[in-house]
Amino acid sequence: MNDLPLADLDAFAAVARERSFRTAARKRGVSASALSEALRRLEAKLGVRLLNRTTRSVTPTEAGKRLLERLTPALGEIAGALDQVASERDSPAGTLRLNVPTIVARVILPPLVGRFMKAHPAITLEVTAEDGFIDVLAAGFDAGVRYEERVEKDMIAIPLGPRVQRYITAAAPDYLARRGEPQHPRDLLEHATVRHRFQNGVMLPWEFGEGDATIIIAPPSTVLANTIELEISAAVDGLGVIRTFEEFLKPEIEAGRLITVLDAWETSFPGPFLYYAGRRHLPAPLRAFVDFLKSEQRQAGR
Known part of the structure; x- marks a missing residue:
């Protein structure tokens, strides 16, 4: 199985996270049929169904869930390594996906976003606002923002926004x-x-x-x-x-x-924290955002 195409694995992960061929295709800038063909190749190679498809829904099978759970961190490592190489040549580029509480999305993040995006115009920012606690990596996010009592202990956390x-x-x-x-x-x-x-x-x-x-x-x-x-x-x-x-x-x-x-x-109570997995190769957009937040904290004298 060492000859499985990385692109097909990445296509599966994108569709499984979005639970939609159309949404995954739109975000990746490819056609839904191209993703569907990639899934067919992958399932044929593995000899197992990874996604249940109907006219109304796309849901991972048990095998698909297990593969996605193992695949997401690995793909993140690969993307991070490639982004790091690219960032040494040019300014950081790529997509930064954040999951944040509604209070952060509406009040705390907007002024930070303006300054960050002006400093890094090649980065695309995707923000999902929700108050439930999720596994950000399994859900396809680069990082999350939560309050201290809801940050998992094995994550790296840095302050974001007001400290009180x-x-x-x-x-x-x-x-x-x-x-x-x-x-x-x-x-x-x-x-x-x-x-x-x-x-x-x-x-x-x-x-x-x-x-x-x-x-x-x-x-x-x-x-x-x-x-x-x-x-x-x-x-x-x-x-x-x-x-x-x-x-x-x-x-x-x-x-x-x-x-x-x-x-x-x-x-x-203490203000929110950005939290993310402590892997060696952070994606270039996330690394840029982490460095930006640390700079903001230093300027504020915190």
Whole structure:
């Protein structure tokens, strides 16, 4: 099996990750039929089906899943080695694929992206925003961004963005006029709230801290959503108390449409980290981004 074409293996990995011939073909700049032919050659050579194809879906078989799991890091090593050679000749080029939380995609990453892309115009950046925790390598990403408690221990992590962030609690002036201002987190059990529910259905309780004291509650909610825009709109309309990242609420607070409450119980925590596998040959775009972030931290005196 040593004569398996690397291009066919790479084509399989692309289709298996995207679960779509068309999407994989569009991202690679080739035709879907070319990828389909590569898959046929590979499956014929191996004598096993790697992908189940129907008119509506493409899903890896068990054999395909096992091959993809082993193949993804190996292809990454090859791409990294080639990119490193290319970067010694020219400026870094290629695609950098990041998986980040929505707060990072909307608030923290945009100013960094502008400076990074201007410094490295030959790099293409692909960002996927989601709040669930995934295996970034198996999913085909070069790196992920998460908060400290969700970074796997075997990954390399470097700071990205502000080193301290806060959760704050707020409500509309007319809501507070009608229902009164909560003086303690437990008072929220008698209030209406606007809460966030993740796409997987999980709805985290609210955690408050004051000194060494920690209080965790699950207040009743009048609005549940997985989009922050709707949640903020509901809070501004006086439908309940909201608790989320300070960056999301700051514009509404500065405009007077929301008022902070329970200020003594705001929660501070470390800012996000870029994390990636500690392999020897990083892809040139990822290496450039890592070096960029380290430079940003040095300039900020962190």
